Amino acid sequence: MNTVTPVSPVRTRKKQNKFLRFLNSKKVVPFVFISPFVLSLLLFTVYPAIQGVIMSFQSVLPGQVEFIGMSNYERVLNPTFYRAVSNTTAYVVLTVIILTIIPMVLAVILNSKHVRFRTLFRASLFIPALTSTIVGGMIFRFMFSEQQGAVANQLIGVFGFDPLKWMFTPWAAIGLMVMLACWRWIGVNILYFLAALQNVPDEMYEAAEIDGATRLQRFRFITMPMLKPIIIFVSTITIINGFRMFEESYVFWAVGSPGNIGLSIAAYIYQQGIQQNDMGFGAALGVVLMLIIFVISIIYLIATGTFKKGDR
Numbered sequence: 001m002n003t004v005t006p007v008s009p010v011r012t013r014k015k016q017n018k019f020l021r022f023l024n025s026k027k028v029v030p031f032v033f034i035s036p037f038v039l040s041l042l043l044f045t046v047y048p049a050i051q052g053v054i055m056s057f058q059s060v061l062p063g064q065v066e067f068i069g070m071s072n073y074e075r076v077l078n079p080t081f082y083r084a085v086s087n088t089t090a091y092v093v094l095t096v097i098i099l100t101i102i103p104m105v106l107a108v109i110l111n112s113k114h115v116r117f118r119t120l121f122r123a124s125l126f127i128p129a130l131t132s133t134i135v136g137g138m139i140f141r142f143m144f145s146e147q148q149g150a151v152a153n154q155l156i157g158v159f160g161f162d163p164l165k166w167m168f169t170p171w172a173a174i175g176l177m178v179m180l181a182c183w184r185w186i187g188v189n190i191l192y193f194l195a196a197l198q199n200v201p202d203e204m205y206e207a208a209e210i211d212g213a214t215r216l217q218r219f220r221f222i223t224m225p226m227l228k229p230i231i232i233f234v235s236t237i238t239i240i241n242g243f244r245m246f247e248e249s250y251v252f253w254a255v256g257s258p259g260n261i262g263l264s265i266a267a268y269i270y271q272q273g274i275q276q277n278d279m280g281f282g283a284a285l286g287v288v289l290m291l292i293i294f295v296i297s298i299i300y301l302i303a304t305g306t307f308k309k310g311d312r
Helices: 009-024 029-055 079-110 118-130 133-143 151-158 170-197 202-210 215-226 228-243 247-252 265-275 279-303 306-311
Strands: 058-061 064-067
Touching: 029 058, 029 279, 058 279, 079 118, 079 170, 079 228, 079 265, 118 170, 133 151, 133 170, 133 247, 170 228, 170 247, 202 215, 215 228, 228 279, 247 265, 265 279, 279 306
Parallel strands: none
Antiparallel strands: 058 064
């Protein structure tokens, strides 16, 4: 008759203690803490990116996948793509200028000890970041409607101008997307600059004031150099987010803007890949967009001396 040998409780506890000591060791603990991030990065970023690159060489139809080589990339350079690149570039340039300069100036003002209710202003400026772009975009659509009773048309009517069709005018279309993005992200960038201003020693300002430096000179020769790292950071993420812009375009023209006046590269990818069911071509556009963002970001970081500073 076979008998089952009982497992010793002491042996079980020893195995558990060994496992706990292994997890608590200095060599293992860092990997345990970063493992959720690494797994999420591999699962939700690296794997989809690899699949997207593979898909860009395929013709993807329901129930049918076929490798077609570089055919999708040969179709990328077309007038619609050029228009999307032009719109996106204008959007990026405007948002980088506005979302870098205005938050920096406002942060310097809010950091002053002479401003009352600073905490209230900081909180109120951050509120738009908590609002969905779609919700904010719907409000903007009502404000800038082509109807005569819209808020924007009533405002320009005070100065004697005729009502405008904001969402059907090229220059106004880019302006609407830029205003929506700036309304949402100015508060966040202000917090970045406010955090950086806390690291500027007051002694530097006091010494400059004793030497007779004006406020403008103190801002130029003390504040600006000390804020250079955060300026590079804010402008870089604005460039990346600008080229990835989709919601600002979609919320105004869900089914496509007239004459593609509001078409961005990301919206063009959605239009071709999802609406037109051309997943292979959409994937090729996505790979091209990824390369554009990578190249421009590297060039910008080199131009600002970011890599040189890290090598010292």
